Amino acid sequence: MDxxxxxxxxxxxFAGDPEIEIEQFGEDxxxxxxxxxxxDSSDLNKASRxxxxxxxxxxxxxxxxxxxxxxxxxxxxxxxxxxxxxxLIGKIEIGQGPPVVRLRPTQTSRGELLHEMIAEVDFYxxxxxxxxxxxxxxxxxxxxxxxDITLCNFDVINEALNTVIExxxxxxxxxxxxxxxxxxxxxxxxxxxxxxxxxxxxSISDYTTGRKVKSQDIICxxxxxxxxxxxxxxxxxxxxxxxxxLDFELxxxxxxxxxxxxxxxxxxxxxxxxxxxxxxxxxxLAGEKTVTEKLQVSVKPLVEFDANDILNIALEESVGIIxxxxxxxxxxxxxxxxxxxxxxxxTKVSAGDDVFISGQILGGEIQTNGxxxxxxxxxxxxxxxxxxxxxxxxxxxxxxxxxxxxVKKLEGSNIEAGRKLIVxxxxxxxxxxxxxxxxxRQDYYQHKLGExxxxxxxxRESLERIKSLFGVDLLEQLNGSNQxxxxxxxxxxLRQYGQNxxxxxxxxxxxxxxxxxxxxxxxxEEKKDEISVLEKKASDDREHRPVIVVxxxxxxxxxxxxxxxxxxxVPAESGTAITTSEDGGVRKYxxxxxxxxxxxRFFTSxxxxxxxxx
Numbered sequence: 174m175d176x177x178x179x180x181x182x183x184x185x186x187f188a189g190d191p192e193i194e195i196e197q198f199g200e201d202x203x204x205x206x207x208x209x210x211x212x213d214s215s216d217l218n219k220a221s222r223x224x225x226x227x228x229x230x231x232x233x234x235x236x237x238x239x240x241x242x243x244x245x246x247x248x249x250x251x252x253x254x255x256x257x258x259x260x261l262i263g264k265i266e267i268g269q270g271p272p273v274v275r276l277r278p279t280q281t282s283r284g285e286l287l288h289e290m291i292a293e294v295d296f297y298x299x300x301x302x303x304x305x306x307x308x309x310x311x312x313x314x315x316x317x318x319x320x321d322i323t324l325c326n327f328d329v330i331n332e333a334l335n336t337v338i339e340x341x342x343x344x345x346x347x348x349x350x351x352x353x354x355x356x357x358x359x360x361x362x363x364x365x366x367x368x369x370x371x372x373x374x375x376s377i378s379d380y381t382t383g384r385k386v387k388s389q390d391i392i393c394x395x396x397x398x399x400x401x402x403x404x405x406x407x408x409x410x411x412x413x414x415x416x417x418x419l420d421f422e423l424x425x426x427x428x429x430x431x432x433x434x435x436x437x438x439x440x441x442x443x444x445x446x447x448x449x450x451x452x453x454x455x456x457x458l459a460g461e462k463t464v465t466e467k468l469q470v471s472v473k474p475l476v477e478f479d480a481n482d483i484l485n486i487a488l489e490e491s492v493g494i495i496x497x498x499x500x501x502x503x504x505x506x507x508x509x510x511x512x513x514x515x516x517x518x519x520t521k522v523s524a525g526d527d528v529f530i531s532g533q534i535l536g537g538e539i540q541t542n543g544x545x546x547x548x549x550x551x552x553x554x555x556x557x558x559x560x561x562x563x564x565x566x567x568x569x570x571x572x573x574x575x576x577x578x579x580v581k582k583l584e585g586s587n588i589e590a591g592r593k594l595i596v597x598x599x600x601x602x603x604x605x606x607x608x609x610x611x612x613x614r615q616d617y618y619q620h621k622l623g624e625x626x627x628x629x630x631x632x633r634e635s636l637e638r639i640k641s642l643f644g645v646d647l648l649e650q651l652n653g654s655n656q657x658x659x660x661x662x663x664x665x666x667l668r669q670y671g672q673n674x675x676x677x678x679x680x681x682x683x684x685x686x687x688x689x690x691x692x693x694x695x696x697x698e699e700k701k702d703e704i705s706v707l708e709k710k711a712s713d714d715r716e717h718r719p720v721i722v723v724x725x726x727x728x729x730x731x732x733x734x735x736x737x738x739x740x741x742x743v744p745a746e747s748g749t750a751i752t753t754s755e756d757g758g759v760r761k762y763x764x765x766x767x768x769x770x771x772x773x774r775f776f777t778s779x780x781x782x783x784x785x786x787x
Contacts, residue, residue, distance in 0.1 A: 193222070195229050201264035203230050204247065210255040227262060239341045240265045267341060269299035272311050274318035275346075276408060283357055284456045285416060289407040292320045292350035294330075297343040308334055315349070321410035324350040355405030358418035361398040363468060366391055369448060372563055372579075377531045377548040381493075381511045385475065386440040392470055395423045395436040419455075421465040428472030438470045445475040445491050445509070473508060480514065497532065498522075509543070518553065528558075533566075545575070569602055583608055594721045600728030600744075609732040612719035612753070622707050629700040636693045639686055648690060656687045721751040722764070733759050 194206040205226035209219065227241040241262055248259040272294055279290040292315065296306050311330055315322060326349055333344045367383030374380040386392060401415030425431045426449070428442045440446075451467040476488055480496035484504065491508035498504065498512055500519040507525040518536030522528060527543040534551035542559045550566035558575040567582040576591035585602030588594060588610045601607055640648055644666075647659050660683060721733065727745045740759040742751055748764030 193226055193229060195226065195233065197234070202244075203234075203262045205230075205260050205262055207258050207260065208252065208254055208256070209258060223260065223262075226260070230262060236264060237341055239339070240267065265341070267298055268343060269297045269301065269303060271301045272296040272306070272314040274314050274320065276318065276320070279352075279354075281354060281357060281416065283416075283419070284462075287352070287354070287405075287407075287413060289409055289411070290352040290354075291348055292318070292325070292408040293346050293348050295343070295345045295347070296334075296337065298337050298341045305338065306334065311349075319409045320350055321406075321408060324352070324406075324408055324410070326350065350408045352407045352413075353405045355413045355415045356401035356403040357416045358401040359399040360418040360464075361420045362396040363393055363423070363465075364396060365393045367446070371529065371546045377529050377546055378513065380546075381513075381529050381531070384446045385444075386446055386472060387443045388440055390440045392429060392438045392440055392446055392472075394438075397436060419464055422467040424467060424469045426469050426471030428474075429470050440472045442472055442474075444472040445493075445511075447471040447473050475511075491526070498537075510541075515549075516554075534564075570606065587611075590719065590721070592719050595724070596722070597724045598726055598728060599723055599731055607730060607732060609734070610721060611734040612721065613735060622704060625700055625704050625707065629697065629704065632693055632697050632700065636690070636697065639690060639693075642686070651687065651690055656684070660684055660687060718753050721749075723749045723751070724764070735759055 192208045192210075196204040196206065198204065205223070207222055207226060209222060223243055224238075227238050230236060230241060231238045242265050244261040244263045246258060246260050248257075250257045273296070275293050275295075276289040277291040277293060278286050278288045280286055294311060294315070296311060298306060300306055300310060308327070308331060311334070312322065312325075315325060329347065330349055333347050336342075337344055368374045368380050371377060371380040374383070398418035398420040400417045404415060405413040407413065423431065423435060423438065425438055426447070428440065428444055429446075430439050430441050431437070432439070447470070449469040449471070450465055451469075452463050453466045455462050455464055474490045475493050476490045477493035477495060478484055478486065480494050480498055480502070483499050484494070484502040486492060486503070487505040489507045491510070492504055492506045493511040493513070494504065495513050497514035498516050498520050500517045502517075503521045504510055505521075505523045509526040510522055510524045510528045512522075512528075512530045512532070515532035516522070516530055516534045516537050516539070520537035522537070522539045522541075524541040524543065526541070528539055528541045528545045530545075530547045530549075533549040534547055534554050536553040537555075539545055539554065539556045539558075541557070544561040544563070545556055545558045547564045547566070550569065551564050551571055552567075552569040553571070555572045556562055556574070560575065561577045562573060562575040562579070564580040566580075567584060568580045568586055569584040571586040573586060574589040577593045577595075578588060578590045579595045581597050583596045583599040585604075585606035586608050588608070590610065590612055594610060594612075599608055643659075643663055647663060651659055660680070663683065664680070719735070723745070725748060727742060727749055729744060731742050733740055733742050733751055735753050738759070742749075742759065742761060745761075745763070750762040750764055752760055752762075754760035
C-alpha cells in the first residue's frame, strides 16, 4: 500500500482507462495515477492528460471540472511505457454568501473628501441559499444599499457575472457606480502694486522703491474666492453643492487700513510695506500643497540717512541708507536694512530681518536673521544669514553661511550651505585660493540647540530662586496688576518672622524681582518653542539631501565637506550637481540641459514675475 493511501486509511476506487486510475481519499482530494507515454513531451500534452483525469473525477463524483485543480506531484517513477506519475487533485474552495455592497468616499483634485461617491460589490458564484448568483440579485442588493440604479454600469456587472459563473469563483471590490464630482471654484488671489520677491525685479532698487509707500497709497487688492458652477451627486443620487475656491483672511497691522468689503489695503502713513503670511498645508491627489491661510499687511516706519559720513546707528525700525556706507560705519536694526550704494571695507551691518544692497560689497561684515540680497559683486566679506543669500554678481574671497545660497560666480571662498548652493561657475581666485563648500547645518543646529538649552536652564533656575524667596503660593496669584499688593503681603510675612524693618533699597530689589517673573515665564516659553523648532529643523535637515548645483562649469578643484567627510571635486566643463551618496560621501552628477533649450536664467526678468498669488 502506498504511503498516501496508508496515511488516510481509505480503500481506493479506480475509474477510467488503463493509463489513468483515480483514487479518492478524504472528502475533497483525489490521487490520479497516470502513465505518460513520454514524460518529456510537451506541457500541452501533460496538461491534456491532467484535464482527462479531472473529467473522470467529475463524471464519477459529480464535481464540476471547473472546481478541480492540480495540487502537486506525489510520485514519479520511470516505467517501460514511459513515466508513471501519481498526482494530487483537489476541489477548489469556493465561498458563498449574499452579495455585499459598500459605499466608499473619494477625493476631489484639491483633496476634499466626499462620502458615498463609489459603490462596489463583492459576490460569489453561489449566494447564501446555494443558488447561482444572478444580475437581479445584485441589483436587489444595490437597491437595498440605496444606490441610484441609473448611475450603475450594468455592462461591468454582467461581464463580471459571466466570468464568475463560468469559473465558479467570486469577485471582490467590483466598482459598479460612481457619483458625479461637483466643480471647484476659483481660489482667492492677491494682487500687489509692487514686487514681493526681490529676485523677480530687474534690480534691488526697483524692489525696494516699490515697497515704499505714502499715505493713501493702495498696497494690494484681493480677488475673492468664487464658487464652482456645477453640482455633483453621490451614488445615492443626493446632490452635492459646488465647492468654493480656497479663501484666506486679508488683515492689516499698524500703518495700514482695510476697506469695508475686506478686499483692498491702503497705507495710512509713509513707510515700508511688510507682508506676513500664515500658511497651512493641504493634501491633494497631486500631493501636499501649501496655501495661504492669513495675509497681514502693515506699513512700518523707515528711517533714512544720507551716508555723507561715517554712520553708527542702532534702531528698532527699518533703516534706509542713501549712498555708500563708509568705512568704519555700523548699522544695527531690528527690522530690514536697505543700502542704496556700496558697502565699503570695515563696515558692519546687523539686521533682524532682510538686508538689501543695491551696489557692490567691497568688504565688511553682514549678519541677518532673514535673507541677504546683493545687486553687484561681493568680495572680502563675511556674510551670515538665517535664510537665503542671493548675490547677482561674483562672490570672491568671502566667508558665507546660509540655508540656501545663490550666486553668479564663485571664487576662492568658504561656503556653508544648509540645503542648497546654486552657482553658474566656481573656481580659484587670482592667487589660487581654492573654494571650499560645506553642506548641511547639523553643526549649526546642534550649536544653537546647546545655546538655547543652556539659556533655558539658567532662566528656570532664576525663576525657581524667586519662587523659593517669595513662596509658590504668592507667585501663583501674581498678575500684571497686583504686584504691589503681593509685595505688601510678602513684607507682612517677613515681619511675622521677626524681620521688622526693611531698607528702601531692599524693598526696591524685591519689587524688581517680582517684575521679572512674567518676563521670565514668557522667555522660558519662547525658548521651549525655539528648541522645538530647532529640533524639527535638525530632523528635517537629516532627512533632506543637500545639493550643490553648478550650472555651467567647475573651473578648478573645490573641496566639499559633508558631515565629517571632505572630498575634492575635480573640474568639469559641463553643468554638475554634487550631493550626498548613499554611504554619506560625496557624489557628482553631470547636468544635461534639454535639447534646444537654454538654461534658465538665475534671475528672472521683471516682466516675467507674477504679481498675483493665491
